[in-house]
Amino acid sequence: MILYMHPENPQPRAIAQAVEILRKDGILVYPTDSSYAFCCMIGNQQGMERIRRIREVSDDHFFSLVCRDLSELATYAMVDNSQYRLLKAVLPGAYTFILKGSKDIPKKLLTPKRKTIGLRVPDHKITQDLLEALGEPLLSTTVTLPNYTAEDLREIYQIEDLLEKRVDAIIDAGDCSHLPTSVVDLTSGVPEIIREGAGAVDIFI
Secondary structure, eight states: OEEEOOSSSOOHHHHHHHHHHHHTTOOEEEOOSSSOEEEEETTOHHHHHHHHHHHTOOTTOOOEEEOSSHHHHHHHBOOOHHHHHHHHHHOSSSEEEEEEBOTTSOGGGSOTTTOEEEEEOOOOHHHHHHHHHHTSOEEEEEOOBTTBOTGGGOSHHHHHHHHTTTSSEEEEOSOOOSOOOEEEEOTTSSOEEEEOOSSOOGGGO
């Protein structure tokens, strides 16, 4: 199914359709402030396995937790005052932050050794409306595929051609950036840039 949505004024009915699919343990491709991404609900183990099979990644591939805002993010991560100020300065935005997980996160979502998780608060109207209607965070990972570079997947029609029959729905909001998020590890107290992507990293240097 293709759900067509205006990127800045998504139709509530289409958002409701997407939420219904997620609540029925479906998987979606949706737009973010970086690239398109796969998503499913927390607890949808089968959905996570389907996404891993599509991407052809191992069972230990971890998903990011996509939150509505900073207060929701702080529910799932241990954030001190300095980390909070830094997060507040750049979120919402095209970043994934590696943080120590809180007791509210299912253990299977944490990295085994470090007990960390990647957290996102995207600056995209569709993503925000989807999260608001759902009432909880989503598990998410960038749309990448074997034998296809990010450049190969810049345009939504390419994603639809490759994935329409493999996921339950694709939210078509036009072309996104092909860049993934910038990944910043905050667990040591000093920001460490793991990957430079769509989000500017000058503030962390």
